[in-house]
Amino acid sequence: xxxxxxxxxxxxxxxxxxxxxxxxxxxxxxxxxxxxxxxxxxxxxxxxxxxxxxxxxxxxxxxxxxxxxxxxxxxxxxxxxxxxxxxxxxxxxxxxxxxxxxxxxxxxxxxxxxxxxxxxxxxxxxxxxxxxxxxxxxxxxxxxxxxxxxxxxxxxxxxxxxxxxxxxxxxxxxxxxxxxxxxxxxxxxxxxxxxxxxxxxxxxxxxxxxxxxxxxxxxxxxxxxx
DNA sequence: AAGTTAGTCAACCGCCACACG
DNA sequence: TCGTGTGGCGGTTGACTAACT
Numbered sequence: 001x002x003x004x005x006x007x008x009x010x011x012x013x014x015x016x017x018x019x020x021x022x023x024x025x026x027x028x029x030x031x032x033x034x035x036x037x038x039x040x041x042x043x044x045x046x047x048x049x050x051x052x053x054x055x056x057x058x059x060x061x062x063x064x065x066x067x068x069x070x071x072x073x074x075x076x077x078x079x080x081x082x083x084x085x086x087x088x089x090x091x092x093x094x095x096x097x098x099x100x101x102x103x104x105x106x107x108x109x110x111x112x113x114x115x116x117x118x119x120x121x122x123x124x125x126x127x128x129x130x131x132x133x134x135x136x137x138x139x140x141x142x143x144x145x146x147x148x149x150x151x152x153x154x155x156x157x158x159x160x161x162x163x164x165x166x167x168x169x170x171x172x173x174x175x176x177x178x179x180x181x182x183x184x185x186x187x188x189x190x191x192x193x194x195x196x197x198x199x200x201x202x203x204x205x206x207x208x209x210x211x212x213x214x215x216x217x218x219x220x221x222x223x224x225x226x
Numbered sequence: 227a228a229g230t231t232a233g234t235c236a237a238c239c240g241c242c243a244c245a246c247g
Numbered sequence: 248t249c250g251t252g253t254g255g256c257g258g259t260t261g262a263c264t265a266a267c268t
Contacts (some may be wrong), residue, residue, distance in 0.1 A: 017236070017262085039253065055254075056237065058263065107235050107258075 022047055026054055027062050037167055060101040067099035071108055079105055080113055147172040 029045035035058065038051035047054060060066070075097060082093040090102035090109075097105065 015238075037253080050238095051253085052239090052255095053237075059255095067234080091256065102256075103236075110258095111234055 012048050013050050018061075022049070023062060024056060025056070030062075032060060056103075060103045065099050066101065068104070071112075074111060075100070076108070079109060080117060083113075097205060180213070 025047055029041065033044070035041060035055070038055045040053055041047075042049045042050070045054070049057075061068075078096055079093060080204050083094060084088075087090055088106075090106045094100050094102040094105050106149050
């Protein structure tokens with residue numbers, strides 16, 4: 001008897017960039033049948049891709065209402081704030097930015113925001129050291145030439161907490177350092193935030209109906225008869 | 227114009243959690 | 248309880264492109 005199992009032949013699994021034809025096949029299949037099983041889907045859709053690859057392509061680029069690029073300042077602000085609170089919980093952060101995929105947000109952080117935050121951190125640290133060393137009531141009288149490099153030191157009792165403050169609400173004018181280093185509520189866990197944000201997956205709406213399931217199974221039969 | 231470097235981002239990989247038999 | 252399959256997540260890679268020399 002002929003083997004009709006759906007084990008994917010790893011020798012024909014395609015990798016790399018997706019072509020327009022592949023996108024069209026995947027989009028058309030999911031719009032008609034839903035993504036009832038990512039592992040089997042590529043077979044039925046006529047794609048030589050892994051289920052994971054199909055899922056990633058759909059989630060990041062093909063699903064309806066997905067946005068690409070053109071991050072606004074507000075988008076960046078949300079990402080930075082949530083990353084400060086949650087860390088690398090990209091899917092949770094993405095849930096707060098409709099139309100954005102976790103992958104895109106992760107890229108946004110890694111290529112733009114991370115460096116920006118680090119630069120701001122460095123700048124604020126330098127300012128802290130400077131302010132602690134040169135206090136107006138302690139500054140030496142006379143010309144600035146009386147300063148020597150030995151005047152600059154990092155006070156042993158200076159901690160980041162000393163400079164804690166509440167953000168004014170404007171990401172583009174607020175320094176990052178303290179806000180990053182000392183969360184507003186130390187008792188808040190990522191789990192708390194996860195639930196407090198009312199996180200839900202937009203994919204709940206994409207759950208396949210029973211009818212579609214049967215349609216897909218019909219497709220399965222067609223496949224096996226092929 | 228050609229070569230090099232840096233930045234960007236799509237896609238893959240490995241791991242983990244969960245469901246199910 | 249254990250083994251297996253699947254979906255999902257985050258880290259990382261590598262191809263591509265723009266900027267620079």
